[in-house]
Structure formats: structure tokens, C-alpha cells
Amino acid sequence: MKRPLLLVACLVLGCSSDSPPVYEPGEVRDGPPISSLQPGTLVAGSLIVVTGSSFVPPDSGSSWLRLRGSFAGLAADVTLPAKFSDYNRMEIHWPGGTKAGLPTDDGSLAGEAYIEVDSVIDGQKHVSPPFSVSLTIASSLPPNLALLSVGSIGFVNEPITVQGNGFLLGGAEGTTGAFVEGCFQLEGSSSCNPVGPVEIPCKPAQPFDRTTAVFPFHPMIAGIHPGTFKGTVKLRNDAGGQPGDTYSDALPLTLSLQPPAxxxxxxxxxxxxxxxxxxGGGFVDDSEQGSLTTLDFEGTFTPDGAASIPASLTLLPHFVSGQLARYVLNTEDQLGEAINLREASGKFEGTVTPTIHFGAEKEAGKPVAMKLGIDRVKQVVWLKFMPSYVESLRHFGLRAADQRIRDRVFEVARRDYEGINIEFRPQIPEDFALFESVEISGPDPNGLGLLGYDNTPGKDQNNLRLYDKIGGVNATTQEDGYPGYGGVFVESFFGFSMFPxxxxxKIDGADAVFDQMFDPFRPDRGGVPVDAMDMSTAAPPLTSTALCPAPDRPTQIACAIWALGSMIGTTMTHEVGHSLGLADPFGPDxxxxxxxxxxLMDSGGARSLRERLEMGEGPAMFCDDDYAYLRKVLPTTLADPGVSRPACW
Structure with missing residues (x-):
């Protein structure tokens, strides 16, 4: 439904969030609370970011940002569509003052912000508590340059900090450009050659900061060779990507460029x-035409337990900034050709020399001593809990227990893979380029009621792929006649209920113990959902199901957390096992x-609910040959936990 942009009923100027909120008839006053709204100054194209908690994804309702207060002496009421980013963040496009419904494009808006949700679940409008705001609305921002910060000695792409006000934040609102002009004297030369003006985009030093920005001393200014630049810097705002016509005052800049290091x-x-x-310093951006940074390694490689061998390698790192590059260990370059990164471990010792290329120019730095160890191959797995998973927890009555359930999932994962070189993480890895991801979702989008499904293509014997994605849709598996969507599907666990x-x-393995665990909280079974107060008095995490099912609510909650976390965990570790080449790692099964x-790698129908819950059965584990295979393809110095494993055959 399209919402009109309104300029209507009054609200007193300066009303704070401590004042009684003004709600309209029919509104439910339990919407997601706001903790911040940025930026404080808005121009056409600005991205408003609202942070808080319990924001609602679009499949559960449409969300809106409402601003009510006083603008230019008049009452103001503005409503804008809000885009769900995650449960703690909403994003809103600011179209400009008049396009939003204000009388002008310039002024101050003081009042309160609300997040409103038109729920598709109950058909009601849910409104957050008011959040006090004081916003500056502007048609344009002229840049003011007050201070330029950089050392007298630096490198190519050296960061230069500008301070002042009126800076643009990028995106649809546009950018602030630094115009650099002067002359450059090459090291050993007697002449200073004219430079510029050259425009380099500035980026905010911190999100939403209009007073401090940074730009690099880009090779377009003076090339990449050592020498000294003398000149000036001034700023211009290019709103909406269009060149501006107002410049700031110019400030002097002197910088002595050094070779890369x-x-x-x-x-x-x-x-x-x-x-x-x-x-280091002086790195150039390999994503730009004609730019490249290389690292030349000279020395030896010493495999663990073996003699040293000569090593001479040229590696290509990726640019992060002028002061930071990153290299990913891979099998496709000189390092991967020199040693078997899947099996070898050891240490490189020697020197590394950086060289930068920009067009026809080339500049090398000095070699420096270097040591780098090579570890045995490791599988990193990101457990990606999807919005639909969180929504499905409401059907169990366990939305408030989300974090405790996740904790149990990770506990199961660590136990099942103990002694294997694998690590499960709750956040997307930033230190690995190659990692597996597993989506924990709500309903099965295949419509088959699957508990979980590994939709990665083919059987990955010896775990050659470290980057499998169990989740989303895979067209390759669909073409082969298999379900396309993968992951763990939490709502399908209701199939174990006698009353799903x-x-x-209801599946053949349905068991009344499921209902004993979850009926106290299931809204559709007359249960009372767990809330924040319950969580404050819940029993501590269990170590077994000896107390389950329980007569008292605190222990009932702990039992339900254990049960759902265990079901998700053991289903997930089973699907990850498939992606690693199991079962029957050297055969077709x-x-x-x-x-x-x-x-653990028995078919789903052979795994009872009680085994999954670890109630008189289980916990499930890898059988002997499967576990030995995992120890081979993901070796580690960690000891085998020494549990008695069932036979695979």
C-alpha cells in the first residue's frame, strides 16, 4: 500500500521522548524501539539509518519512518518507507524537504521519530516508542575546509585528512571532492613539474561524519616515483553526482613521497x-586499469620435519588501502604451485620486496626480512541465521530465547567435530576468503518438509571445495532433478509433533515428547511464549536432558532451548558432513x-527424535571410518576425543 506524505496535525516543538507519546486510534504501542537515527543533517539523497531492535522483515509487514514535530514554525508530519536491513537496522531514502512533504528544503525539524509496522500477521499497525530528534534539513551544503592533516613524509596513496564542515557522505547525496594542484619535483631533479588540478573523492572518516573526511594521495596526482609535492588542496561538493560550483578556501600541502615499503x-x-x-605504504589499487602491487619473496621454505628448500616467488596481493594489502593463500599462483597447501605445513624465511606499477611507471621498495608459517588446511563454517529462522521461533514461542538456542547449536557443532580442523562461526569470516556457509532458515522453500538439505553440487570427495554454500537456491542441483533450496529448515521440525x-x-517418527517439550510455549497449542522476564529467571543451560520434560516453567524453558538447539545443531552437522564428502567418502553413497x-550420517528416517534430543539415545556421532576420513582431509594437532564410535559398515 502506498502511503501519502503528510504535513498535518501539530506537535509541540522540542517534545522529548520522555513526554507522553501521541498515538492514533487503532495503533498498537509495541513497535520496535529506536536507539539512534543518523545523520543529523539531511540533503536530497541522504540515507537515513535507524538502529534499534526487533525490526520486522518485509514478509511480516511493511515498515515506515514517521517524523512528527515542528518545522519552520509549522506542524510537520512526514512518513517515509523504511527498508529492512537486519533486525537492528532500517534504511530510509531522504528525497529532500519539499518532496518529503515539508514546506521548504531548508530548516530545522524538531520532534519525535517512530517506526511504524503494518503487520501482515495480525493486520494491525504497531508503533515504536517515540525517539527524540532534532534534524537539519538543507537543500545544499557548501564545503568548508579548516584543517589539512598529513605528515611531511609519506607514500603513494597516503591518507590525507581534511577537517571542516558541510561534507557529503557519498551514495545518492553525492561526494566531496579534493582538488589538488601544485608541482612535483622528482628525487634528483632540479625542476618542479606542474600538477593538476586533480580531483580525488573524499570519504567520511566515520559513518555520518560531515566534519572529517579522508582522501588518498593518488598516483594520478604525481605518479609513483619518489620526490616532493608542493601545492594546495581545496574542496567542492558534487551533489547527486553533478559537479558543484562552490569551492572551499585552499590550504597548503607539502608531501615527500617515498618508495613502497x-x-x-x-x-x-x-x-x-x-x-x-x-x-606498509605506497600500495596501489589493482582494480584500477594499469595499477598493480607485487611482492617478491626470496629465501627458503622448510616443511615440518624436512630439510629446507630454496624459494623464489612473486605474489599478487589485493589492495585494501595505500597502507594495507591482503593476500589469500591459494592453489593457483606461484605459492600454490610450489607447495601442496592441502597437505604441507612449514615456514617461509627470507625477504620480501614490494613493487608497484602504474601505467608505464614502476617503482620497487627495499627488501625486508620476513617469516610466514604455512598451516594445515582448515575448514571455516559460517552459520548464517536467516530472518525466517527468527520469525519461525515465534511459532515455537521461543523468540526471546534466540541467543541461548544459537549457543546450543554451536555447542553441538563443536562436540560433533571435536578433533577435526574445522571452526564454526556466528559472523561472516573476515580473515578467510574461502569458507563454507550454512543457512538456518524457517520454512522449507522446496515445499517438501525437509529438515535439512545440502544443495551443493556433486559429492566433494577429499573436501576440495572450501567454499560450499548450503543455502539459497542452486540451479545446478535443480537441473539434476534434486531440490534446489538448501539449509536447515526449522519449521519442518514441527513434523515430529503429534499436532504439527x-x-x-506429521512424519512417521512423530513423538509425544516433542509436544511435552514445546507445548508450554506454542501459541497455537495454548502455550505462553517465552518473554524477556522468563529469560531472566530461566534455568541455566543444561548439560543433559535428565530433568526433561520438567514440571516448572524455568526448567521447561531450559529443556526447550536444549531441544531446539540440539535438533538444529545435529541437522546442521549432518548437512556439513555431506558437503565434506560424507558418507561413504570414496564411494557413491x-x-x-x-x-x-x-x-550422524544415517538417513533422516533412521534418526529418531529422541536421538536428536539426546533423550535416552544419542548423541549421534560420525562412525569410525567417516571420522578417520575427516581427520585425514582436515588434519590437526588436536587429539582424537577418544569416544567409542559405531561402525560404518
Whole structure:
């Protein structure tokens, strides 16, 4: 439904969030609370970012930002569509003052902000508590340059900080450009050659900061060779991507350029698919035409337990900034050709020399001593909990227990893969380029009621792929006649209930113990959902199901957390096992044959609810041959936990 932009009923200027909120008839006053609204100054194209908690995804309702208060002495009421980014962030496009419904494009808006949600679940409008705002609305911002900060000695792409006010934040509102002009004297030359003016875009030093920005001393200004620049810098705002006509005052700039340099490598050792961060100066952006940074390694490689061998390698790191580059260990360059990164471990020792290229220019730095360890291959797995998972928790009555459920999922993952070189993470990895992801979702989008499904293509024997994605849709698997959507589907667990309702179809393994665990909280079964107060009095995390099902509510909550976290966890570790090449790693089968107790890679129908809940059965584990295979393809110095494993055959 399209919402009109309004300029209507009054609200007293300066009303704070402590004042009684003004709600309209029919509004439900339980909307998601706001904790911040930025930026404080808005121009056409600005991206308003609202942070808070419990924001609603679009499949559950349409969200709006409402601003009510006083503008230019008049009452103001503006409503704009809000885009869901995640449960803690909403984004709103600011079209400009008059286009938003204000009388002019310039002025101050003081009052309150609300997030409104038109729910498709109950058909009601849910409104957040008021959040006090004081916003400056502007048709344009002239840049003011008050201070220029940079050392007298630096490198190509050296960051230069500008301070003042009126800077643009990028995106649709436009950018602030730094205009650099002067002359450059090459080292050893007697002449100073004219430079510019050259425009270099500035970026905010911090999000929403209109007073401090940064631009690099780009090679377009004076090239990449050592020498000295003398000149000036002035700023111009290019609103909406269109060249502006107002410049700031100019300030002087002197910078002595040095050859590229490497200061350090981190971490001190890395494995296949992992980033090595190179700190230094003078790096150039390899994404720009004709620009390249190379690293020449000279020295030796010493495999663990073997003699040293000569090593001479040229590696191509990726540009992050003039002071930071990153290299990912891979099998396709000189390093990957020199040693088997899937099996070898050891240490490089020698020197590294940086060289930068810009068009026809080339400049090398000095070699510096370097050590870099090579670790055994490691599998990193990102568990990506999707918005639909969170919404499905409401059907269990366990939305407030989300974090405790996730904690149990990770506990199961670490136990099932103990002694294997694998790591499960709650956030997207920033230190690995190659990692697996598993989506934890709500309903099964295949419409088949699957508990989980590995939709990666083919059987990855020996785990050659470190980057599988279990989730989303895979057209390749669809073409092969298999379900396209993968992941873990939490709503399908209702199939274990004797009364699954609309959420799933009852499966052959349905068990009344499911209902004993979850009925106290399921809204569709007359249960009372867990809330924040319940969580403050809930029993601590369980170590077994000895107390389950429980008679008292605090322990009932702990039992339900254990149950759902265990079901998600054991389903997820099973699907990850598939992506690593199991079961039958050197044959065609995807599951262990037959039905034996406590085997993690048995087919779904052979794994009872009680085994999944660890109630008198389980926990499920990898059988002996499967576990030995995992220890081979993901080796580690960690000890085998020594549990008695069932046979695979």
C-alpha cells in the first residue's frame, strides 16, 4: 500500500521522548524501539539509518519512518518507507524537504521519530516508542575546509585528512571532492613539474561524519616515483553526482613521497584460503586499469620435519588501502604451485620486496626480512541465521530465547567435530576468503518438509571445495532433478509433533515428547511464549536432558532451548558432513547403510527424535571410518576425543 506524505496535525516543538507519546486510534504501542537515527543533517539523497531492535522483515509487514514535530514554525508530519536491513537496522531514502512533504528544503525539524509496522500477521499497525530528534534539513551544503592533516613524509596513496564542515557522505547525496594542484619535483631533479588540478573523492572518516573526511594521495596526482609535492588542496561538493560550483578556501600541502615499503605480515602463519594482511605504504589499487602491487619473496621454505628448500616467488596481493594489502593463500599462483597447501605445513624465511606499477611507471621498495608459517588446511563454517529462522521461533514461542538456542547449536557443532580442523562461526569470516556457509532458515522453500538439505553440487570427495554454500537456491542441483533450496529448515521440525498444525505434516517418527517439550510455549497449542522476564529467571543451560520434560516453567524453558538447539545443531552437522564428502567418502553413497544407533550420517528416517534430543539415545556421532576420513582431509594437532564410535559398515 502506498502511503501519502503528510504535513498535518501539530506537535509541540522540542517534545522529548520522555513526554507522553501521541498515538492514533487503532495503533498498537509495541513497535520496535529506536536507539539512534543518523545523520543529523539531511540533503536530497541522504540515507537515513535507524538502529534499534526487533525490526520486522518485509514478509511480516511493511515498515515506515514517521517524523512528527515542528518545522519552520509549522506542524510537520512526514512518513517515509523504511527498508529492512537486519533486525537492528532500517534504511530510509531522504528525497529532500519539499518532496518529503515539508514546506521548504531548508530548516530545522524538531520532534519525535517512530517506526511504524503494518503487520501482515495480525493486520494491525504497531508503533515504536517515540525517539527524540532534532534534524537539519538543507537543500545544499557548501564545503568548508579548516584543517589539512598529513605528515611531511609519506607514500603513494597516503591518507590525507581534511577537517571542516558541510561534507557529503557519498551514495545518492553525492561526494566531496579534493582538488589538488601544485608541482612535483622528482628525487634528483632540479625542476618542479606542474600538477593538476586533480580531483580525488573524499570519504567520511566515520559513518555520518560531515566534519572529517579522508582522501588518498593518488598516483594520478604525481605518479609513483619518489620526490616532493608542493601545492594546495581545496574542496567542492558534487551533489547527486553533478559537479558543484562552490569551492572551499585552499590550504597548503607539502608531501615527500617515498618508495613502497612492507612493515609487517599478519597473522604469522596461515592456511589455504586464509588472508595474510600486509602492512606498509605506497600500495596501489589493482582494480584500477594499469595499477598493480607485487611482492617478491626470496629465501627458503622448510616443511615440518624436512630439510629446507630454496624459494623464489612473486605474489599478487589485493589492495585494501595505500597502507594495507591482503593476500589469500591459494592453489593457483606461484605459492600454490610450489607447495601442496592441502597437505604441507612449514615456514617461509627470507625477504620480501614490494613493487608497484602504474601505467608505464614502476617503482620497487627495499627488501625486508620476513617469516610466514604455512598451516594445515582448515575448514571455516559460517552459520548464517536467516530472518525466517527468527520469525519461525515465534511459532515455537521461543523468540526471546534466540541467543541461548544459537549457543546450543554451536555447542553441538563443536562436540560433533571435536578433533577435526574445522571452526564454526556466528559472523561472516573476515580473515578467510574461502569458507563454507550454512543457512538456518524457517520454512522449507522446496515445499517438501525437509529438515535439512545440502544443495551443493556433486559429492566433494577429499573436501576440495572450501567454499560450499548450503543455502539459497542452486540451479545446478535443480537441473539434476534434486531440490534446489538448501539449509536447515526449522519449521519442518514441527513434523515430529503429534499436532504439527499448519507448520508441517506429521512424519512417521512423530513423538509425544516433542509436544511435552514445546507445548508450554506454542501459541497455537495454548502455550505462553517465552518473554524477556522468563529469560531472566530461566534455568541455566543444561548439560543433559535428565530433568526433561520438567514440571516448572524455568526448567521447561531450559529443556526447550536444549531441544531446539540440539535438533538444529545435529541437522546442521549432518548437512556439513555431506558437503565434506560424507558418507561413504570414496564411494557413491550419501548415507551410512542401514539403520544403526547414534550414527550422524544415517538417513533422516533412521534418526529418531529422541536421538536428536539426546533423550535416552544419542548423541549421534560420525562412525569410525567417516571420522578417520575427516581427520585425514582436515588434519590437526588436536587429539582424537577418544569416544567409542559405531561402525560404518
Amino acid at each position: 612492507v612493515f609487517s605480515l599478519s597473522p604469522s602463519s596461515a592456511s589455504l584460503g586464509q588472508y595474510v594482511m600486509i602492512q 498444525g499448519k507448520f508441517a505434516k 550419501f548415507h551410512n547403510p542401514g539403520d544403526m544407533p547414534d550414527r
